[in-house]
Every structure is written in structure tokens, then in C-alpha cells.
Amino acid sequence: MLFAEITYALTGIGLFALGLRGALLRRSLLGRIIAINVCGAGVFMLFVAIAYRGPGQAPDALPHALVLTGIVVAVSATALALALGRRLRDSDHE
Amino acid sequence: MNSLPVWPIMLPLGAALLAVIWPRRSAWIGIAAGLATLTAVGLLMAQVASRGTLVHALGGWEPGLGIALRADALAVALLLMSSLVALAAGWYATGYFRDADRQSQFWPIWLLMLAALHAMLLSADLFNIYVTLELLGLSAVALAALGGGRAAIEAALRYLTVGLLGSLAFLAGVAVIYARYGTLDMLTLAGLIEPEPASWLALALMTAGLLVKSALFPLHFWLPPAHANAPAPVSAALSALVVKAAVYLMMRLWLDLFAPALDPASAWLLGLLGAAAVLWGSWNALRAQRLKLLAAYSTVAQLGYLFIFFPLLAALPAGPARDTAFGALVLMALTHAFAKSALFLAAGMIQQQAGHDRIEELGGTARALPVTTFTLALAGVALIGLPPSGTFLAKWQLLSSAFALGQWLWVPVVAAGSLMAAGYMFRVLGFAFGPGDGAMQKLVDGREELPALLLAIVATAVLGLGAAALWAFVAPGALLMGAQR
Amino acid sequence: MMAVQLWQLLDLLLAGLTLGLGWAAVSGPDLRRSVVFFIAFGLLVAVVWARLRAPDLALAEAAIGAGLSGALLLSALRDEPDAETSDDVRGGPVAALVSLAGLALAAAFAWVMIHTLGAADPVRLADQITAQLPNSGVGNPVTAVLLNFRAYDTLLELAVLLAAVLGILALGPARTPYRAAGPLLDGLIRWLVPLLILTAGYLLWAGAHAPGGAFQAGAMLAAAAVMLRLGGHTIAGLPRPPMQRILLTAGIAAFVLVGVITTGLGLAFLQYPGGWSGGLILLIEAAATLAIATTLALAYIGGRPAGWVSEGSADTTTKIGGRD
Numbered sequence: 001m002l003f004a005e006i007t008y009a010l011t012g013i014g015l016f017a018l019g020l021r022g023a024l025l026r027r028s029l030l031g032r033i034i035a036i037n038v039c040g041a042g043v044f045m046l047f048v049a050i051a052y053r054g055p056g057q058a059p060d061a062l063p064h065a066l067v068l069t070g071i072v073v074a075v076s077a078t079a080l081a082l083a084l085g086r087r088l089r090d091s092d093h094e
Numbered sequence: 095m096n097s098l099p100v101w102p103i104m105l106p107l108g109a110a111l112l113a114v115i116w117p118r119r120s121a122w123i124g125i126a127a128g129l130a131t132l133t134a135v136g137l138l139m140a141q142v143a144s145r146g147t148l149v150h151a152l153g154g155w156e157p158g159l160g161i162a163l164r165a166d167a168l169a170v171a172l173l174l175m176s177s178l179v180a181l182a183a184g185w186y187a188t189g190y191f192r193d194a195d196r197q198s199q200f201w202p203i204w205l206l207m208l209a210a211l212h213a214m215l216l217s218a219d220l221f222n223i224y225v226t227l228e229l230l231g232l233s234a235v236a237l238a239a240l241g242g243g244r245a246a247i248e249a250a251l252r253y254l255t256v257g258l259l260g261s262l263a264f265l266a267g268v269a270v271i272y273a274r275y276g277t278l279d280m281l282t283l284a285g286l287i288e289p290e291p292a293s294w295l296a297l298a299l300m301t302a303g304l305l306v307k308s309a310l311f312p313l314h315f316w317l318p319p320a321h322a323n324a325p326a327p328v329s330a331a332l333s334a335l336v337v338k339a340a341v342y343l344m345m346r347l348w349l350d351l352f353a354p355a356l357d358p359a360s361a362w363l364l365g366l367l368g369a370a371a372v373l374w375g376s377w378n379a380l381r382a383q384r385l386k387l388l389a390a391y392s393t394v395a396q397l398g399y400l401f402i403f404f405p406l407l408a409a410l411p412a413g414p415a416r417d418t419a420f421g422a423l424v425l426m427a428l429t430h431a432f433a434k435s436a437l438f439l440a441a442g443m444i445q446q447q448a449g450h451d452r453i454e455e456l457g458g459t460a461r462a463l464p465v466t467t468f469t470l471a472l473a474g475v476a477l478i479g480l481p482p483s484g485t486f487l488a489k490w491q492l493l494s495s496a497f498a499l500g501q502w503l504w505v506p507v508v509a510a511g512s513l514m515a516a517g518y519m520f521r522v523l524g525f526a527f528g529p530g531d532g533a534m535q536k537l538v539d540g541r542e543e544l545p546a547l548l549l550a551i552v553a554t555a556v557l558g559l560g561a562a563a564l565w566a567f568v569a570p571g572a573l574l575m576g577a578q579r
Numbered sequence: 580m581m582a583v584q585l586w587q588l589l590d591l592l593l594a595g596l597t598l599g600l601g602w603a604a605v606s607g608p609d610l611r612r613s614v615v616f617f618i619a620f621g622l623l624v625a626v627v628w629a630r631l632r633a634p635d636l637a638l639a640e641a642a643i644g645a646g647l648s649g650a651l652l653l654s655a656l657r658d659e660p661d662a663e664t665s666d667d668v669r670g671g672p673v674a675a676l677v678s679l680a681g682l683a684l685a686a687a688f689a690w691v692m693i694h695t696l697g698a699a700d701p702v703r704l705a706d707q708i709t710a711q712l713p714n715s716g717v718g719n720p721v722t723a724v725l726l727n728f729r730a731y732d733t734l735l736e737l738a739v740l741l742a743a744v745l746g747i748l749a750l751g752p753a754r755t756p757y758r759a760a761g762p763l764l765d766g767l768i769r770w771l772v773p774l775l776i777l778t779a780g781y782l783l784w785a786g787a788h789a790p791g792g793a794f795q796a797g798a799m800l801a802a803a804a805v806m807l808r809l810g811g812h813t814i815a816g817l818p819r820p821p822m823q824r825i826l827l828t829a830g831i832a833a834f835v836l837v838g839v840i841t842t843g844l845g846l847a848f849l850q851y852p853g854g855w856s857g858g859l860i861l862l863i864e865a866a867a868t869l870a871i872a873t874t875l876a877l878a879y880i881g882g883r884p885a886g887w888v889s890e891g892s893a894d895t896t897t898k899i900g901g902r903d
């Protein structure tokens with residue numbers, strides 16, 4: 001169990017919990033979206049932390065691929081959420 | 095290498111691409127794809143029935159390094175349900191969207207949703223399931239937002255944000271599994287999972303995510319507005335298929351993959367939440383003023399019944415009793431899918447003709463739309479659980495298992511739920527058969543009522559009378575992956 | 580010994596900063612500040628990826644996670660003049676309960692992870708990947724996993740992108756465009772856009788044996804489109820709508836076609852025939868790059884660009900109050 005592995009795994013867990021709390025407590029859509037993204041970054045950090053095998057060995061490439069997929073999925077969802085929010089605001093001004 | 099499991103996914107996906115490139119032909123592409131997919135599913139079903147579970151290792155790589163598709167009896171039964179309901183709802187949609195642009199926006203996303211659903215049912219890799227969950231969620235949200243009104247957009251947005259949190263919780267669980275067991279392939283994991291904190295945490299996280307997506311009480315709050323405000327064919331798919339996918343995953347995890355790590359008592363939590371869902375959902379359906387809202391609350395209630403099966407299945411030892419109970423669960427899920435989609439399509443028909451779906455002003459519907467009213471009645475039979483519908487047999491089985499195991503709590507809940515279902519369905523029918531003109535316009539095309547009617551007939555008659563065949567097909571697979579040990 | 584302690588200090592610092600920025604982004608009452616903190620957070624996470632020997636991820640996070648997401652959030656902020664909400668985070672007993680639950684969850688999670696990471700075998704699938712890398716047609720293990728071993732996941736991921744952008748396009752026309760840029764910004768754009776396109780091409784080509792690949796390359800192109808849009812070019816460098824439709828589907832189409840051909844040859848779906856792996860991967864990646872770039876560009880534009888709708892019919896916005 002490497003020091004770096006455990007440090008970043010715990011950071012990831014912390015971000016996951018922070019993001020979750022923020023998503024539940026924030027009132028504005030923008031705030032919630034930011035919180036969800038932070039939550040996602042936390043899960044990703046957990047994956048990358050367990051992939052790390054120290055300075056001597058190449059890291060485990062599988063979690064890296066998974067996180068790359070996750071980053072793209074996250075941005076797609078963010079874009080859709082923002083578009084929906086914008087449509088909602090436009091309807092309020094009509 | 096038998097590549098049959100690939101087609102139910104690739105056919106809708108490829109058709110989605112075509113529908114993007116040729117928007118004016120999108121309806122034709124959609125229906126053709128629906129028929130092709132149904133054919134592929136039928137062939138797959140025939141193969142699984144004769145040769146047993148089919149596995150396809152994508153890319154030719156060993157599962158673990160690569161991803162495997164797995165078609166067993168449960169997956170194939172749900173695939174058939176999905177293809178049939180999607181075809182009927184799609185057929186209805188060709189007449190529902192009067193605006194050509196809306197039609198061309200609808201079809202690509204609809205086909206992507208179908209591909210996602212089939213991909214999830216056939217997937218045997220945990221991370222792949224996460225991706226299919228996201229695809230399903232995003233396409234469902236995009237479809238729900240096609241409703242257009244402020245209520246629809248707001249509901250779609252809530253569905254999206256809540257769904258994203260659920261997916262992330264699921265992904266966190268996947269991370270824990272990979273950290274502990276070093277693989278994501280469900281077939282391999284089936285032999286590895288042990289009762290220890292890592293398994294429990296992973297299951298808890300994944301369950302939390304899936305409970306949000308299957309709208310189990312108290313995480314159901316996003317469902318009624320989303321399903322009630324979406325366009326009718328979309329509501330049908332959302333209630334009948336999309337939420338079922340999450341329940342299917344719960345079944346795979348609790349009754350199959352993680353079963354060796356679980357204490358039967360832990361499933362009681364699911365059962366209790368299910369019971370609360372039945373009561374709360376049915377009560378709100380009774381009080382609903384709008385037909386589509388009633389249908390949405392009814393979905394919350396009916397999903398509750400599915401979760402009540404969990405403590406029963408967890409407590410039963412492997413054997414014919416468990417197989418029968420499992421078959422009942424599948425039967426109930428299938429019947430609900432057909433009945434609820436029929437109800438939503440019928441409600442959509444009424445809404446288009448009358449301009450509204452307020453229950454108390456439905457007078458005269460029976461005269462103006464006799465076929466649709468008949469559909470409502472049939473769907474009602476299947477939702478309440480009257481013979482010969484599949485729901486009747488499933489609830490009967492549920493009650494006998496409860497009696498046999500001494501889990502008495504479920505009996506009054508099921509009884510109360512069924513009574514309330516009778517209450518809200520008869521209320522609707524009462525108004526529909528009542529006097530009034532309901533400001534009905536002349537019916538444009540009688541054929542538009544047909545898909546809903548066919549769905550309702552399947553729910554009420556076909557599934558009930560054909561239940562034995564379904565039982566024989568699904569039940570031997572009740573141990574699914576656990577049999578690999 | 581000293582070096583190890585230095586690294587540990589660095590890790591603690593980095594982790595602490597990340598948590599701090601994450602906290603600032605999530606808990607600050609001012610929305611504008613939250614967005615800026617979030618962008619900084621994204622960049623810091625990219626540094627963490629670099630620290631953990633994940634350069635592919637660092638590139639992607641910086642370009643997509645911090646860059647594009649940040650751009651999307653900033654434009655959303657522009658449309659929201661009343662971002663002064665000083666009250667954005669709920670308080671009161673419910674909030675306290677949620678925070679407490681979150682803390683409990685984090686504690687339980689942390690305990691399990693420490694327990695697990697100490698005991699479990701750290702090899703997992705890494706050795707299998709290394710063993711099969713020579714058979715995969717590429718030298719970069721992440722590309723091998725994404726485009727060969729688990730290509731099906733990437734296929735579905737492209738479908739997720741498509742679904743999101745179709746949803747965005749169905750909602751209405753594009754956002755209000757920007758004013759034409761002044762001479763300074765315009766000059767900068769004239770330099771940067773060609774550079775970005777070149778970098779994208781390099782990343783695509785290099786992704787086979789070095790950090791890079793279709794996603795990073797696509798993100799570079801999307802960044803060029805964002806720059807053009809910000810400089811007042813409404814169409815953001817995209818081709819006309821019929822071509823846009825083809826580009827959107829190009830990545831998935833390449834995957835599906837290759838897959839259908841391989842099944843026709845009797846192989847598994849997406850099992851590249853011997854010797855062809857490298858070439859097929861490059862082909863699919865090229866198509867995917869274009870698709871990703873178009874998708875992200877349209878997502879940034881925020882709706883249907885001019886001329887999207889088929890000839891003859893009026894542009895129908897999602898009608899509020901209507902039903903179709």
C-alpha cells in the first residue's frame with residue numbers, strides 16, 4: 001500500500017462526499033452542476049489512485065481508460081444540463 | 095463465434111445514425127429498425143431456449159481484459175419485452191408527433207435509448223453497465239424534454255441531476271470492486287465475491303445509485319413529474335422500460351452476483367421500501383387529477399411490488415419454490431411493462447383528442463373513443479391484478495411465498511395496494527363511461543389506437559395464459575451466474 | 580530517504596490543495612467565484628493525474644474537464660445576470676443532517692478502502708494488459724484498452740456524446756453569438772486556431788505510442804471552435820449542417836462498420852484481423868476525433884445553428900405551453 005495511493009484515494013473519497021453534499025444543498029442549477037462534477041472527479045481520483053503502482057512500475061492502464069470515458073460522459077451531461085437550464089430560464093422570461 | 099447477441103444492440107444504434115443523417119426518413123428508419131431488432135431478439139431467444147446461455151467475448155479478448163456480452167433466459171425475456179413495447183410505442187409515435195421536425199428529433203434519440211437498454215440487458219461487465227446506464231439516462235432525459243412545456247423541462251432537469259448522482263454512486267461501487275477483486279467481469283466476479291466490508295460497501299453504493307434510477311420510495315420524487323409531462327410514447331417507454339432496467343440490475347446484483355455475500359435479512363430493507371412505495375404510490379394515484387399523473391404514481395406503486403419479492407427470494411433456498419417465485423417476479427415486471435405502456439398510449443390518445451387529460455372531465459370518452467376506453471379497461475385489469483392477467487398469477491405467487499415463509503407483513507400491503515389500484519382504475523373508467531361530450535374532436539385515424547390495444551391484450555391475456563411457458567423458460571435460469579461456482 | 584519524504588510532502592500538499600479548491604467550488608455562496616474555483620480545481624486535478632503517471636488523463640482533464648466544462652459554465656453564467664445569490668447553499672437543520680451523513684459515508688468509505696488497499700493484490704489487470712500490448716497494434720496501453728481491448732465501451736461512450744448533443748439540439752436554436760473580436764483577440768485567434776488544429780493532428784497520430792489519442796485531439800479541435808465562436812465567428816468553423824450531421828455520426832459509424840465487417844469475417848464483433856489492428860485503430864480514431872470535435876463544438880454553441888432545419892420548414896423552438 002503506497003503512500004501516494006492511499007493519500008489520493010482518501011482525497012477522492014473526500015471529494016465524492018463533498019460533491020454529494022453540495023449537490024443536495026445548493027439551490028442554483030449551476031451550483032449543483034459544479035458539485036456533481038466535483039463528485040465525479042472524486043470517483044475518478046479513486047480509480048487513478050488504485051492504478052498507481054509506484055515510481056518504478058508503469059501504472060495500471062485500465063482505470064485510466066475508464067476515467068477517460070468518465071470525463072467525456074461528465075462533460076456531455078454537463079452540457080445537456082446547462083442547455084436545459086437555459087431553456088428553463090428563457091421560458092421564465094417569455 | 096456466435097455474434098447473435100450483438101445485433102439487438104447494433105441494429106438500433108446503426109439506425110440512430112441513419113436517422114440523424116436522413117431526418118426526413120427517420121420514422122421509416124425507426125420502424126424498420128424496430129422490426130429488425132424484434133427479429134434479432136426472436137432469433138436470440140430461440141437459440142437461448144435450445145442451447146442455453148450464450149456468451150460473446152467482444153474483440154475476441156478474454157472477459158476481464160475485454161468485455162463480454164451474455165444472453166441468458168432473464169435477459170432475453172426482458173429483451174423481448176423491450177423490443178415489443180418499443181415497437182408499439184414507436185408505431186404510435188409516428189402518428190403522435192404532428193410536427194415533422196419533432197418527429198425527426200424524436201427518432202434518433204429513441205433508437206439510442208433502445209440500444210442502451212439492450213446493451214445493459216446483455217452486458218456482463220460492471221463498468222460497461224455504468225456506461226449503458228449513462229446512455230440510457232441521457233437519452234431518456236432528452237426524450238422527456240421533448241414534451242416542451244416548462245413542467246416537462248423542469249422535470250427532465252431534475253431527472254438528469256438526480257440520475258447523475260445515482261450513476262456516480264454506482265461508479266464508486268465499481269471502483270471498490272475493482273480495488274478489491276481486480277476485475278470487472280461479472281462472470282469472473284461471481285466466483286470471487288465474499289462476505290466482507292468491501293463487498294458490502296460496493297453493493298451499498300451500487301444499490302443507492304440503482305434505487306434512485308428505479309424510483310424506489312423515498313427516492314421516487316423525480317418520477318411522477320417526468321413521466322406525466324413527457325410525450326405519450328416517451329412516458330410509455332420511461333415507465334415500462336427505463337425504470338425496469340434499474341430493477342433488472344438490482345436483481346442481478348442482489349439475487350445473483352452478491353448473493354453469497356448477503357444475509358437474507360438485508361433484503362428486508364428493500365421489501366419495506368417496496369411496501370411503502372406500494373401504499374404511497376397507490377394513495378397518490380387515487381388522488382391524482384390528471385390521467386398521466388395517475389399512471390406515473392401507479393408506476394411507483396407497481397415497482398414497489400417488484401421490490402417486495404426481494405426478501406422472499408433471499409429467504410427461499412435454491413429449488414422449485416425459489417424458481418417459481420423468481421418466475422413470478424419476471425412475469426410481474428413484464429405484465430406491468432405492457433399494461434403501463436398501453437395506459438400511457440391510451441392517455442396520450444385521449445389527451446390529443448380532448449386537449450387535456452383531467453380525469454373528472456373525461457365524460458363521453460367511451461362514446462368517442464371506444465377502442466381506447468377498452469384499452470384502458472384491459473390495462474386496468476392487468477394493473478389491478480384480476481385474472482387472467484399475468485399480474486394476478488404473480489401476486490398469487492407472491493402471497494403464497496409470503497405465507498410459506500411466514501413473512502406476513504406483505505399480505506395486507508399487497509391487498510391494500512390491489513384495492514387502491516381497483517379504486518383508481520375504476521374511477522377513471524367510471525368517468526370515461528359517464529355522460530358528457532368531453533369536447534372530443536372527430537377521430538382522425540382509428541389505426542392510431544391499435545398499438546395501445548395490442549399492448550393491453552398482451553398484458554391481460556397473452557402473458558396470463560402463456561405464463562406457464564414463460565415460467566419454464568425463465569425459471570431454470572434462476573440461479574444465473576451463481577451456477578458457475 | 581529524503582526524496583521519499585519530499586514526495587510525501589508534495590502529495591499531502593497537492594491533496595490538501597485539491598480538497599481545498601473542491602470545497603471552495605462547492606460551498607462558496609457566490610456563483611461566479613464557484614465557477615472560477617471549479618476551473619482552477621480542474622487544472623489542479625490535471626496536475627494530480629500527471630503526478631500519478633497518467634499523462635493521457637492529464638491532457639484530457641485539462642482540455643475537457645477544466646477547459647471545456649469551464650467554458651460551458653462561464654457562458655451559462657453570462658446568461659444569468661442575477662448570480663449574486665448570497666444564499667445559494669441551504670442552511671438549517673436539514674443541511675446539518677446531510678453534512679453529518681456525508682461525513683459518516685466518507686468515514687466508512689475511507690475505512691473500507693484503507694483496509695482493502697492494504698490487503699488486496701495490486702496487480703489486477705495491469706499485467707494482462709502489458710502481456711497483450713504487443714498484440715494490440717499500438718504502443719500506448721491506454722489507447723490499447725480504449726480502442727482494442729475495451730473498444731465497445733468507447734463505442735457506447737461516443738453514443739453518450741451523441742445522445743447529449745441531440746438533446747441539446749432539440750431544445751432550441753443556438754445561444755446569442757458574440758460580437759466580432761477586436762484586433763488583438765482576432766490576431767491571437769488567427770495564430771492559435773491553426774496551431775490547435777496542428778496539435779490535434781499530432782495528438783491523434785502520437786496517441787498510438789505516446790500520450791494522446793482521439794479524445795484529446797477532438798478536444799483540441801473543439802477548443803479551436805470555441806475560440807472562433809468567442810471571436811465572433813458564429814459558425815465556429817463548422818461546415819454546413821448536412822455535413823455536420825455526417826460528422827456527428829462518423830465515430831460511431833466507423834466502429835459499427837468495422838464491427839459488422841469483423842463479424843462477417845467470422846470473428847468476434849470488433850476483433851481486428853491479424854496485422855490490421857494498427858491501421859483500423861487509426862482509422863476509427865480519426866473518425867472519432869472529427870465526431871468528438873463536432874459534438875463538443877455544437878454542445879458549446881448550445882443549440883441548433885443557422886440552417887440546421889431541413890429546407891422549407893420553419894425553425895421550431897421547443898414550444899413552451901405547446902405539446903408537440
